[in-house]
Amino acid sequence: MIENLLLSLESLRANKMRSFLTMLGIIIGISSVIAVISVGNAMTSSVTNQFAEFGINNVSIGMQMRAEEISGEFSAAAAKVPKDSDRISNEQIDAMLSRFPEIETLSLSEDAGRGKAKLARKYSNVSISGVNAGYAKANKVKMAEGRYVSDTDIKGTRNVIVVSDRTADALYGSNKAAIGNNMIIYTDKAIKQFTIIGVYQYAQPSGMGAMASDKDLETSSYIPVSTAKKDSQYKGFTSLTVVPRTGTDLTVFTDKISVYLSKMYEKNKEWESYAYNMKSELESTNSMMKTLSLAVAAVAGIALIVGGIGVMNIMLVSVTERTHEIGVRKALGAKDAHIRTQFVAEAVFLSVTGGLIGITLGLILGFIGSKLMGAEFVLSPYIIVGTVLFSMFIGIFFGYYPANKAAKLNPIDALRYE
Amino acid sequence: MIEIRNVVKRYFAGTPNEITVLDGIDLHIASGEFVAIVGQSGSGKSTLMNIIGALDQPSSGEYELGGTPIQRMNRDELAQIRNRKIGFVFQSFNLIPRNSALKNVELPMVYAGVKPAERSRRAKELLAMMGMDERMDHQPNELSGGQKQRVAIARALANNPDIILADEPTGALDSKTGNLVMEIFLRIHREEKKTILFITHSTELAELCPRVVTVKDGRIVSDKAGSNRGGTLS
Structure with a gap:
C-alpha cells in the first residue's frame, strides 16, 4: 500500500x-x-x-388588529388605537396568573418616551420604560449596582429609575456614584425627575456593529410600571411577556394560553389576541x-x-x-x-x-x-x-x-x- | 525445465485475416541450458518467447514450465510465474521511468512481497554484481544504453528466477557494449546456473551460444549446437 x-x-x-x-x-x-x-x-x-438575548423560553402574548380589519380599510384601520376596554387589564392579568400555575413571572413594559438625561454639561440619551419586577427576569437584565424595580416601588408609584452603566458613567463617572442621585430627563413633552436606585450592565446587541457613536448611544432606563401608567390615558396593556417555570412544555403551554386569550377576545370585532414563543420561531x-x-x-x-x-x-x-x-x-x-x-x-x-x-x-x-x-x-x-x-x-x-x-x-x- | 509440445498460435482465428504465427512448435529445454532462438523478424520467435514467458497463451498445444502446465492458470497465477520463475530482459530495456536504478531492481521484489530492508540489500548486491553500484541512485534517463541494460539484467535476477528470457538484449547497443552484455549473460549462465533463452535475429550472436534453435515461418527449422561450447567470449 x-x-x-x-x-x-x-x-x-x-x-x-x-x-x-x-x-x-x-x-x-x-x-x-x-x-x-x-x-x-x-x-x-x-x-x-x-x-437567546430576547429570552428563548419566553412566551410573548398580546393583542393586535384583526386581519380582516387591516385588509378592509387600510388608512382608517392603521390609525386605530385600542381603547382601554380592548386592552389587557390588570384584573385579566391576575386571572391569568391564577389560571396558569406554569407561569413563573410576567413581564410588563410600558413605553414612557425618550429623552436626554442631563447633569450640568454632561448628558446621556435614554429611553424610558415602565416595567415590573418580572421584566428583569424575562429580559435577563444584569444588575451592576443597587437594585431593580420592586413590587413595593410599583405599589407606591415611586419616582425611581434604574439606568444603564453607560448612563451612570456618562453622568456620574461610576456606577456607585450614580446611586441615590436625582436624575433629570428632558423628554419632548416634559421634564421628569427620578431617583436612581440601580445600575444595570448594558449589553450591546450582537450581530450589529455600534450604530450610534458611543457617546450618543441610547440605552434603556426602567421606572415602575405604575409610575409610567400615571401619565398614560390607558390602564391596560397591549403586550406582555410570560416567563414559564423551567420544565414547562413550551409548545403545549403556548397553545393553552393562546386558546385562553382567544376566548377572551372572541366577541371583540376589531382586536384579537396572539401568543407565540421564541423557541418555535428559532426552530x-x-x-x-x-x-x-x-x-x-x-x-x-x-x-x-x-x-x-x-x-x-x-x-x-x-x-x-x-x-x-x-x-x-x-x-x-x-x-x-x-x-x-x-x-x-x-x-x-x-x-x-x-x-x-x-x-x-x-x-x-x-x-x-x-x-x-x-x-x-x-x-x-x-x-x-x-x-x-x-x-x-x-x-x-x-x-x-x-x-x-x-x-x-x-x-x-x-x-x-x- | 521447458516442455513445449505442438504449440500453435493463431491471430484472428476463424476470420479471413487468420494468421498462424506459430505452427506446431516442439521444444525441450533442460535446466541450465543456454539457448539462442534465432530467426528473421516475423518468424514467430518473439511470440514463442512471449508464450514461454507466460505473457501470452498458445492457441493450442501444451506448455509446461518446471512440470507445471501453464495454459490452465488464471491471471494471478501467471503473474506469479512471471514474478518468481522468469526474468525478462528487453531490447528497449523497459526500465520504469522516474524510478532510480535501485527502485527498478527492487520492483519485482515489491510484487513478490519481500520486506523493504531485504529488498534493498538484494538490489544493491545485484547492482554491485553488474558493476552498477555507483549509479544505483540514477534514473534511467541518466544512464547509457549499456548501463540501462545492466540494470535491467539485475532486475531480471531480483527474485532469483530459474529462467532468464532475453529478447534482443543487445539490439539497441553498439557492438562493443553488446559484447559486454553478452559476456554478462554467459557469466550468469556459468556462475548462477540459470537457464537462459536468448532471442536474436543475428546468427553471429547466436553462434556464441551453446545451443542454437532457428525459427522460420512459425516452425523450428534447425536445432543444433553453437560453436561456443565453452560458454565464454574470447
Missing part, C-alpha cells in the same frame, strides 16, 4: 501542472462546500445567540437556514462531482499514456490488484491533496464570510473529518474505473503498446 502510494506520488510529481489542474476541481468543490457550511453554521449560532428560522445551506451545499456538491469527473478523466489519460509501463510491470510479476491499487492510490492522492487544500481555503473563506456577517466563526472537526473522508471516497469512486481498466490489460498487449 505504502509502496503504491509512493509510486503514485512519483508519477504525479512528473506531471505537476496536470496534477494541479485536476486537483483544482476538487479544491474548488471542497472549499465551496466548507465555506458554505461554516458560514451557515456561524449564522445559525449567531441567530441562536440573538434569540423554524434554523430549519430554514439549514435548508438554505443544504441547497447551496448541493450546488457545491455538483462542483465536487465535476471535480471527480476531472480526476477520472486524467486517470484515463494517465492509464493510456502508461500502458507500456503497465505491460512492463505485469511482465515483472505485478498482479491485477497491484496495478489497480497503484492507480486508485494515485486518484485518492490527487483528490485528498485537493481536499486538504480545499479545506484550508474553505475555512479561510468561511472565516472571512462569518466575520463579514458579524457572526462568530465555528470550526467543526466533524466537517473536516467528513470532507477528508469524502474526498477519499471521490478518489476511490472516480479512480476505480480507470484503475480497473489498467489492471485488466493483457500483459502482452500492454507491453507491445508504444
Whole structure:
C-alpha cells in the first residue's frame, strides 16, 4: 500500500501542472462546500445567540388588529388605537396568573418616551420604560449596582429609575456614584425627575456593529410600571411577556394560553389576541437556514462531482499514456490488484491533496464570510473529518474505473503498446 | 525445465485475416541450458518467447514450465510465474521511468512481497554484481544504453528466477557494449546456473551460444549446437 502510494506520488510529481489542474476541481468543490457550511453554521449560532438575548423560553402574548380589519380599510384601520376596554387589564392579568400555575413571572413594559438625561454639561440619551419586577427576569437584565424595580416601588408609584452603566458613567463617572442621585430627563413633552436606585450592565446587541457613536448611544432606563401608567390615558396593556417555570412544555403551554386569550377576545370585532414563543420561531428560522445551506451545499456538491469527473478523466489519460509501463510491470510479476491499487492510490492522492487544500481555503473563506456577517466563526472537526473522508471516497469512486481498466490489460498487449 | 509440445498460435482465428504465427512448435529445454532462438523478424520467435514467458497463451498445444502446465492458470497465477520463475530482459530495456536504478531492481521484489530492508540489500548486491553500484541512485534517463541494460539484467535476477528470457538484449547497443552484455549473460549462465533463452535475429550472436534453435515461418527449422561450447567470449 505504502509502496503504491509512493509510486503514485512519483508519477504525479512528473506531471505537476496536470496534477494541479485536476486537483483544482476538487479544491474548488471542497472549499465551496466548507465555506458554505461554516458560514451557515456561524449564522445559525449567531441567530441562536440573538434569540437567546430576547429570552428563548419566553412566551410573548398580546393583542393586535384583526386581519380582516387591516385588509378592509387600510388608512382608517392603521390609525386605530385600542381603547382601554380592548386592552389587557390588570384584573385579566391576575386571572391569568391564577389560571396558569406554569407561569413563573410576567413581564410588563410600558413605553414612557425618550429623552436626554442631563447633569450640568454632561448628558446621556435614554429611553424610558415602565416595567415590573418580572421584566428583569424575562429580559435577563444584569444588575451592576443597587437594585431593580420592586413590587413595593410599583405599589407606591415611586419616582425611581434604574439606568444603564453607560448612563451612570456618562453622568456620574461610576456606577456607585450614580446611586441615590436625582436624575433629570428632558423628554419632548416634559421634564421628569427620578431617583436612581440601580445600575444595570448594558449589553450591546450582537450581530450589529455600534450604530450610534458611543457617546450618543441610547440605552434603556426602567421606572415602575405604575409610575409610567400615571401619565398614560390607558390602564391596560397591549403586550406582555410570560416567563414559564423551567420544565414547562413550551409548545403545549403556548397553545393553552393562546386558546385562553382567544376566548377572551372572541366577541371583540376589531382586536384579537396572539401568543407565540421564541423557541418555535428559532426552530423554524434554523430549519430554514439549514435548508438554505443544504441547497447551496448541493450546488457545491455538483462542483465536487465535476471535480471527480476531472480526476477520472486524467486517470484515463494517465492509464493510456502508461500502458507500456503497465505491460512492463505485469511482465515483472505485478498482479491485477497491484496495478489497480497503484492507480486508485494515485486518484485518492490527487483528490485528498485537493481536499486538504480545499479545506484550508474553505475555512479561510468561511472565516472571512462569518466575520463579514458579524457572526462568530465555528470550526467543526466533524466537517473536516467528513470532507477528508469524502474526498477519499471521490478518489476511490472516480479512480476505480480507470484503475480497473489498467489492471485488466493483457500483459502482452500492454507491453507491445508504444 | 521447458516442455513445449505442438504449440500453435493463431491471430484472428476463424476470420479471413487468420494468421498462424506459430505452427506446431516442439521444444525441450533442460535446466541450465543456454539457448539462442534465432530467426528473421516475423518468424514467430518473439511470440514463442512471449508464450514461454507466460505473457501470452498458445492457441493450442501444451506448455509446461518446471512440470507445471501453464495454459490452465488464471491471471494471478501467471503473474506469479512471471514474478518468481522468469526474468525478462528487453531490447528497449523497459526500465520504469522516474524510478532510480535501485527502485527498478527492487520492483519485482515489491510484487513478490519481500520486506523493504531485504529488498534493498538484494538490489544493491545485484547492482554491485553488474558493476552498477555507483549509479544505483540514477534514473534511467541518466544512464547509457549499456548501463540501462545492466540494470535491467539485475532486475531480471531480483527474485532469483530459474529462467532468464532475453529478447534482443543487445539490439539497441553498439557492438562493443553488446559484447559486454553478452559476456554478462554467459557469466550468469556459468556462475548462477540459470537457464537462459536468448532471442536474436543475428546468427553471429547466436553462434556464441551453446545451443542454437532457428525459427522460420512459425516452425523450428534447425536445432543444433553453437560453436561456443565453452560458454565464454574470447
